[in-house]
Amino acid sequence: MALLTVAQILEHVETDLSNDALQRVIDSEDAEITRRFGAPTTQTETLKGGETHLFLSRLVSSITSISEEVSGTATTLAADDYDPWWNQALERLADGTNGRSTWGERVTVVYVPQDTTSQRKALLVQLVQLAVRYNGVQSESVGGGDYSATSADYQRERERLFRKLEPRGGVFLA
Numbered sequence: 001m002a003l004l005t006v007a008q009i010l011e012h013v014e015t016d017l018s019n020d021a022l023q024r025v026i027d028s029e030d031a032e033i034t035r036r037f038g039a040p041t042t043q044t045e046t047l048k049g050g051e052t053h054l055f056l057s058r059l060v061s062s063i064t065s066i067s068e069e070v071s072g073t074a075t076t077l078a079a080d081d082y083d084p085w086w087n088q089a090l091e092r093l094a095d096g097t098n099g100r101s102t103w104g105e106r107v108t109v110v111y112v113p114q115d116t117t118s119q120r121k122a123l124l125v126q127l128v129q130l131a132v133r134y135n136g137v138q139s140e141s142v143g144g145g146d147y148s149a150t151s152a153d154y155q156r157e158r159e160r161l162f163r164k165l166e167p168r169g170g171v172f173l174a
Helices: 008-009 019-038 118-134 154-163
Strands: 045-049 054-055 058-069 074-075 080-085 089-092 105-114 137-144 146-151
Touching: 008 019, 008 118, 019 118, 058 080, 118 154
Parallel strands: none
Antiparallel strands: 045 105, 054 089, 058 074, 058 105, 080 089, 137 146
């Protein structure tokens, strides 16, 4: 189910599309947000280990579980086996219950990402607005018998909108 209903979208978007057609646009754009940024609920990432730090693709609200595989044996880690940094990185601790100086060969992290629902809703509205108003022309002018038009770059505008939901800043280790 999409983040917003047809009725909620119609509070922001004026269109002649039927409700069914508008629902298809909403569903398509909502699916693209999820494809690019993951589901707004629990996230599972499997990462290559071997280093002291892991970097998750999204900001973390809470960690559900972490397991690592070493020589074919999987171990569920205790909370004292790792240290979260900047809500997006995990440092492996050598002095924990299952201490190691580096992450195992393969690490699976299950976590709840930080809530981005309001940003996702705003992005969905903007993507639907772009989709229903797109006609291939960015600007038109008529004057003195002359007509000119500038073509809009739909894909560039879409990518600009998607960048609004990307995490800001970055993680740097000294």
